Amino acid sequence: MHNRYGDFISTYSGVKEIDYFLAKSLADVMNRADDELLFFSVLACSQALREGHSCLQLAEWAETTQWEQVTEDDIRTGGYQFPSVVDWEQHLSLLSIAPASTHPIVYECGRLYLRRYWHFEDEVVNAIKKYSHEVSFDHSRASHALAQLFGHDSSSTHSADIDWQKVSVANALGKQFCIVTGGPGTGKTTTVTKLLVALCEVFDEPFIIKMVAPTGKAAQRLTESIGNAKAQLQRQHEFSEQVWSSVPDEAMTIHRLLGVIPRHHQFRFNESNRLSLDILLVDEASMVDLPLMARLFRALPEHARVILLGDSNQLPSVAAGSVLADIAPDPHPGYSKSNAALLNALTGYSIPVTTQTSVDHLTKLTKSYRFKDDGGIGQLAKTIITGDIKASWTLLNEVSDELSLTPQGDFNGWLKQLAESYYFPVSQPKDVNVALQQFSGFRFLAATRGGERGVDAINIAIDRAIKRHLSVPIHTLYYHGCPIMINENSYETGLFNGDIGIIWRHEDRLQAAFPVGDGEVRWLSLSRLPSFELVYAMTIHKTQGSEFNRIAIVLPEYHSPILSRELIYTGVTRAKNGLEINCTKHVWSKSIKKRVSRNSGLFDKLYRDKPQIDLF
Numbered sequence: 001m002h003n004r005y006g007d008f009i010s011t012y013s014g015v016k017e018i019d020y021f022l023a024k025s026l027a028d029v030m031n032r033a034d035d036e037l038l039f040f041s042v043l044a045c046s047q048a049l050r051e052g053h054s055c056l057q058l059a060e061w062a063e064t065t066q067w068e069q070v071t072e073d074d075i076r077t078g079g080y081q082f083p084s085v086v087d088w089e090q091h092l093s094l095l096s097i098a099p100a101s102t103h104p105i106v107y108e109c110g111r112l113y114l115r116r117y118w119h120f121e122d123e124v125v126n127a128i129k130k131y132s133h134e135v136s137f138d139h140s141r142a143s144h145a146l147a148q149l150f151g152h153d154s155s156s157t158h159s160a161d162i163d164w165q166k167v168s169v170a171n172a173l174g175k176q177f178c179i180v181t182g183g184p185g186t187g188k189t190t191t192v193t194k195l196l197v198a199l200c201e202v203f204d205e206p207f208i209i210k211m212v213a214p215t216g217k218a219a220q221r222l223t224e225s226i227g228n229a230k231a232q233l234q235r236q237h238e239f240s241e242q243v244w245s246s247v248p249d250e251a252m253t254i255h256r257l258l259g260v261i262p263r264h265h266q267f268r269f270n271e272s273n274r275l276s277l278d279i280l281l282v283d284e285a286s287m288v289d290l291p292l293m294a295r296l297f298r299a300l301p302e303h304a305r306v307i308l309l310g311d312s313n314q315l316p317s318v319a320a321g322s323v324l325a326d327i328a329p330d331p332h333p334g335y336s337k338s339n340a341a342l343l344n345a346l347t348g349y350s351i352p353v354t355t356q357t358s359v360d361h362l363t364k365l366t367k368s369y370r371f372k373d374d375g376g377i378g379q380l381a382k383t384i385i386t387g388d389i390k391a392s393w394t395l396l397n398e399v400s401d402e403l404s405l406t407p408q409g410d411f412n413g414w415l416k417q418l419a420e421s422y423y424f425p426v427s428q429p430k431d432v433n434v435a436l437q438q439f440s441g442f443r444f445l446a447a448t449r450g451g452e453r454g455v456d457a458i459n460i461a462i463d464r465a466i467k468r469h470l471s472v473p474i475h476t477l478y479y480h481g482c483p484i485m486i487n488e489n490s491y492e493t494g495l496f497n498g499d500i501g502i503i504w505r506h507e508d509r510l511q512a513a514f515p516v517g518d519g520e521v522r523w524l525s526l527s528r529l530p531s532f533e534l535v536y537a538m539t540i541h542k543t544q545g546s547e548f549n550r551i552a553i554v555l556p557e558y559h560s561p562i563l564s565r566e567l568i569y570t571g572v573t574r575a576k577n578g579l580e581i582n583c584t585k586h587v588w589s590k591s592i593k594k595r596v597s598r599n600s601g602l603f604d605k606l607y608r609d610k611p612q613i614d615l616f
């Protein structure tokens with residue numbers, strides 16, 4: 001084998017340095033420096049991890065040739081051919097890398113892991129199993145609380161008439177761990193607010209409840225939407241002061257809850273220093289990666305209840321794993337007979353039962369209360385999830401208030417036209433809060449950062465147009481009304497990756513204003529700001545957990561591997577009232593066709609009945 005990375009990549013094209021050195025050092029640690037298959041297995045495993053998988057699925061790589069050099073005339077040289085699954089497993093079986101071993105890699109049921117990631121996965125599986133306890137409660141008190149919160153009308157036997165919001169609350173009352181999923185506007189926040197009220201009412205305890213989300217923006221949104229839902233419930237229902245005061249008014253980021261120790265991987269709260277809480281609500285759970293989910297479970301006290309909330313059709317986390325999609329199977333396989341009977345007794349609905357593996361801790365909300373059923377954004381989102389390319393393209397081409405497809409042609413002219421409508425007015429108001437409000441109403445979303453139709457190019461084009469409009473010299477870096485996004489976590493300033501603010505003339509100098517809720521802003525001098533960038537346009541990835549009144553989505557001119565059904569769905573569902581899409585039919589079709597699939601063992605370990613065959 002080549003001892004120098006420079007020599008190595010002349011035969012194995014595209015191998016990243018980090019994967020090469022990891023493979024080399026692990027093979028050395030295992031005293032198998034000459035074991036070619038082990039080296040390439042770790043190399044592939046490390047690459048898979050960078051691509052978001054939790055492990056390497058042998059079946060996907062077996063009998064393929066990787067890292068070949070391909071000339072323009074399609075002549076192929078170099079590369080490494082992986083053996084068949086049978087031969088590969090045979091070889092791995094000689095290495096004693098079963099879960100119980102101490103080697104830095106683990107082989108289990110067709111999957112090869114770096115041990116750290118096997119361990120994270122194992123922790124999440126064990127935690128879910130441990131927390132999947134039935135909790136006994138007073139059924140008549142629960143029925144009463146459910147009737148108070150949802151009304152009595154629940155005698156229908158048709159699945160379509162079932163109020164799944166009510167079922168979600170009934171289901172969660174008796175579970176230490178539960179998941180509520182649903183698309184945009186299906187009432188997830190409304191439902192969990194009712195759930196928190198119902199828990200406090202039925203158990204009659206002053207619970208310590210914490211609400212968290214993976215990003216500051218998502219936490220801020222959760223604070224606002226739970227606040228609105230709670231205020232609405234308070235107007236409609238009478239519950240004790242203890243109930244209302246237990247439902248928190250503020251959410252925080254998961255990192256803040258766990259207590260970040262600067263420049264350290266561990267959190268202040270962990271298995272030996274548990275959090276002090278009774279109920280944990282995790283919103284936007286699709287964005288939580290495998291290591292963070294494992295660390296969150298690690299820090300929970302034994303008695304805690306955990307409620308995960310999210311949309312499993314959205315893009316998975318940036319880092320490895322697709323925890324929510326793995327643990328919340330779609331379609332829902334159905335409930336066990338006993339759980340369905342309990343839900344029937346509590347709600348009056350006839351709940352579908354499965355004879356296969358049931359998933360009792362999950363409820364799915366499907367009816368959108370935000371979008372009209374007969375068109376627009378909600379309908380488009382549905383066609384995207386189901387992969388119906390033709391129907392989605394037809395919807396985009398129909399004349400509608402909510403949706404429009406931009407004719408191809410003068411791209412920069414189109415950018416300028418939207419900037420004139422939505423961004424030019426931002427610098428006009430006297431009050432910075434009004435400007436922030438105005439700015440948050442519209443956003444360009446792009447699939448990529450680079451390229452002519454990527455975030456950077458759009459930001460530059462709009463920045464120029466605005467400078468011309470405001471008569472600001474073109475080389476001026478920042479100006480009154482210039483929107484910015486922080487792109488690193490800074491504990492000193494309390495600003496975090498993704499925080500959005502605006503540069504504003506305040507007390508006779510340019511400063512940055514960041515909203516802190518309740519119409520308040522925080523002022524910071526520009527010299528104190530952590531790294532930031534312009535934010536007229538954002539990548540779809542970065543907008544996860546955010547929402548805008550109107551958006552314009554720009555897809556690249558040609559298909560790119562980054563495009564997928566999940567990416568488009570995530571982008572489309574950021575819009576509340578209006579969505580414009582700028583793309584060709586070819587790129588749209590290819591994007592909807594492609595699904596993001598991440599390899600992990602979570603689903604199998606939690607839900608597959610088959611015994612885990614250990615070869616070693």
Ligand SMILES: Nc1ncnc2c1ncn2[C@@H]1O[C@H](COP(=O)(O)OP(=O)(O)OP(=O)(O)O)[C@@H](O)[C@H]1O
Pocket residue numbers: 165182183184185186187188189190191225369370
């Ligand atoms: N059962 C219901 N009947 C009428 N309106 C409802 C119902 N449930 C929710 N809504 C309303 O629908 C809107 C969306 O609800 P909510 O914010 O709870 O949804 P969500 O799933 O959390 O949305 P998202 O996560 O996309 O922001 C809110 O205005 C809410 O008041």
